[in-house]
Every structure is written in structure tokens, then in C-alpha cells.
Amino acid sequence: MGHTFAEKVLMKKGALTDVSVGQIVIVKPDHLLTHDNTSAIVSKVEEDLNKYGIISKSLSIIAIDHTVPAVDEKTASGHKKIRDFVKTYQIENFFDVGEGVCHQIVVEKGFAAPGKLILGSDSHTCMYGALNCFATGIDRTEAAVLLLTGETWLKVPSSIKIVVKGKFNTYSTGKDFVLKIIGDIGADGANYKAVEYDGEIKNISIDDRFTIANMGIEMGAKIAVFPCDEITEEYLKGKLKDNEFEPIWADENASYEKVINYNLDEIEPMVARPHTVDNTAKVKDVEGKEINQALLGTCTNGRLNDFRLAAKILKGKKISKNVRLLLLPASKSILEEGLKDGTLNSLIDAGGILLPPGCGPCLGAHQGLLAEGEVCVSSSNRNFKGRMGSKNAEVYLASPLTVVASALTGKITDPREVL
């Protein structure tokens, strides 16, 4: 019997000749990602760090991104503590306020490469599966232990294969596709499992792959992974230090719990209605709902291509006067490129408010939270009750196209109406 992607990575990283589903494997990850929570993580093991030091200066990737720039004294102190830690232990990979969302940094700066194992103390660490990584979220205690020992445990997951054919229409994106899947299988539909995307993936752009992998956790998945192909290699060009990587992919006779087929031609614009990501509907079935805010960006959909798609709809137009449109680039380099090529400028002209790269409103940290009774259409990844401000606010998740189509009309709008 052949092995799945997850089994092959864990065999390699655990130096084992065979593994089976459910087995616990002790692994040494290639990288450990932590963000603003680094200060809390370090606090857990301060004494141990004094005694033993950290295991490696290059293991950690630290980005301050959640509440940037600091919103109050408490967050400022947290950030300061992280900078002190970075200095004391000479952490090599540190990204301070303004560099962007940790997940975008990991892919942009060449830390994520095919076949690598990356663990991070953030749910959306699974995004690097887009680059053929085994990448998954862990908790803070575990991150603290990794700083000290460099190793932890992973359970070999069972796998689901999602096979695609065809390609997206101009009005549909990877976001609509992943919302469709989550709606179909549920928020726990891939619980503990590895999700492999296969088939005509050459028709899925790298940016769409990032969005799809990012939201793997919203179907419960441990990892969501794509094979390494020409699109992956093209993206990695010039990003990796040594340009050496070993792609891994499942054997043809690997065993899957489930194989699901999708035709991308049939994917329609989708939303996740409040207050769970699997509460999905077609945009056309919720059209007309009035909105107060539209959030375009985040690590889920804040890349240059997302802003370009948005500009296709908004260029030369003005958004509804009843809507606040927030623009949240996933990184500084996206911000710079988007200003250089005029994409962000045209969105600002249309009425958008540019926020510094980071997480901010997505998780309700600051900069654009919602009042009671307000409604937001967001290109982010979660719409849990109270996540973006008031518990009595509503967040609809959608693609960048749907977000700006809705900002334009002031109501949830199918992008086909305005494209």
C-alpha cells in the first residue's frame, strides 16, 4: 500500500520506514512560527530559557502582526518583550511591526518550501500547504517547548483527497471554492485530517492556493496541501536561500478516507453567513442585505492579485457612502507593489481606507471593529460571533470580488451584477 503526503512527510521527518494512521511521531520541525503571542510563550519558560537557552537561532520565525502598531500600553509592552527576547537570544528571523501578517512573511521570505515541516502557534499556519509544506497550528505551551527542545509530537492523520477539474469563471475565485467545500463537508468535515488537493490544479493560481490552504483549518483540517508544480516553482524563484527543496507527493495507491470531486467551472460566488464558516450560501441567495463595512485583505485574501481583482470593479467608481471599505494588505511588499502599480491608489480613490499591513480588525484587535447591529462583508477567514467587535454584529465571509461589489452598492451583491 502506498502512502499519502502526510504519511510520507512524517516518515521522513521522524526517520521511519513506515507509519500508519493514528501513530504518534516525534518530529523536529524545520521552522517554528510565533507572532504577538511570542511574549506569552516566552513567559511560560523564562526560567528554563535562562537555564538551557534556545535550541536554535534559526528555528524561530517571529513576526509582530496582530495588533500593529500597538493599540495600548499592554500591547506595546508585549511587543517590547518580544524585541528583548529577539535581541537576547539573537533570533535570526524577526519581523517587526509593519512587515506584514506572519503567514504572508513565511511564504514571501522563502521560509516555506516544498517538503518542509513548519509548526506555528496560529491556526492559519496551514496556509503554507499551498507550497507543498506540512504546516499546521500548535498551542503556546507546545511552541514554548519547541523553543527549548526543537521537537514535539504529531499524530499521523488520515487523509481526504479533493480532486478538481476545469477552471474558475471570471466571477469566482479560490475563496468561493473553499467556502463551497466548507459548506459541503462542515466545519469539522476534515477534523484531524490531511486534505490533499489534486487533479487539474494547474488551473489554480498560487494566490488562490494560499487562500484555499489558509482556510483548511475552517474545515478542521490538520493540513491542506497542494503538490509542487511549475506554478509553485515559479513562485519560489529567487525566494529561497539555497534554492534546494524536495517536493513530496502522495503515492498513486495511497489510501484515502474520502475522495471528493469538484468542477471549478460550476463554482459560484459564495458567502459564509454569520456566525460560522460552514453556514454558507450562494451570494445571490443573500443579495440585498445592507452592509456597514467591507474588509478587503488579511492573510486569506490580501495579496496583490486580490486587490487587482477588486480594482477591476472599483476603478473610477465611488463606493456607497454608507460603507467603510478597509484595505488591509497582507505584507509591506504587497503594500509597496500595490502603490507602485496604482492598484491600491485606485481603491483609495474609490473610497477605501488603507490600514497598515497586519491582522487588526480580522480578529477584532483594533482598527475597524463593528458596533451592535452592524454588518460587515469580509475577505477574511472567520466570522465567529463577536470576533470583529460587538457580539451583536454580523460578519459575512466572501471573495474580494463580492466584498467590493457589496461596498459599491451598499448591499451584499453578486459580483456578476457589477463586473
Next chain:
Amino acid sequence: MKKGDIIIAGENFGCGSSREQPALGLKAVGIEAIIAKSFARIFFRASINQGLLLIECKEAVDNYKEGDEVKIDLLKGEVSVGEKSFKFPPLNKELIKIRDSGGLLNYARKKLLDERGK
């Protein structure tokens, strides 16, 4: 809640962010174990790493009636609910070691002490 209490829960228990506070909190108020139909993945990890016992057993949850006494036999991989008992897949040896150390951090500390002294 009191020390030694067991929580009986439904599907995808603990779904949310990667924060470990839910697991920490439940451990702090004295919860010994949680029996659920299924757990959210990161919550599962966080709980094991805090030394909280998690058992996935759909039948036990379905058969539980308020007031039933619930007992867990780790070695046998058996949970009894009132008069009935149900099997669950036994926990892996490494995970039992982590739990018995009182969580991942204590487990790692013991290991560091063994390997590097001080």
C-alpha cells in the same frame, strides 16, 4: 464543577482559535477528562499538552443520561456510563507519558534535566 469532574460533550468540542486558554481553564477548575463525540484538532493537542485527558467515544456520549456515574479505565480503553461500558481507542504511550508528567512542559523539563542536567 468540582475536582475530578468529567465533561460529556458533542461534536467538534473546543472548535475555535489556536489559543490554549480553554484547555488551561478546564484543567484549572479541576476537570479530569472530557468525553466527546469528536474534538477540534488544536483543542485536542492543547488539552493533551496540559495533561487533560480526552476521550473520543460517540457511544458513551449518546448513552449518557443526567446523573449517570462515568468511569474511565485508561489501560483497558473502556469508559463506563451507568451500567453500560464502551470501548475507545487507547491513547498512545507517548501521550500517556505526557499526561502523566502533568503536561508537555513538565515532560520536556524532565527530559532536559535528564539530558543536560542542572
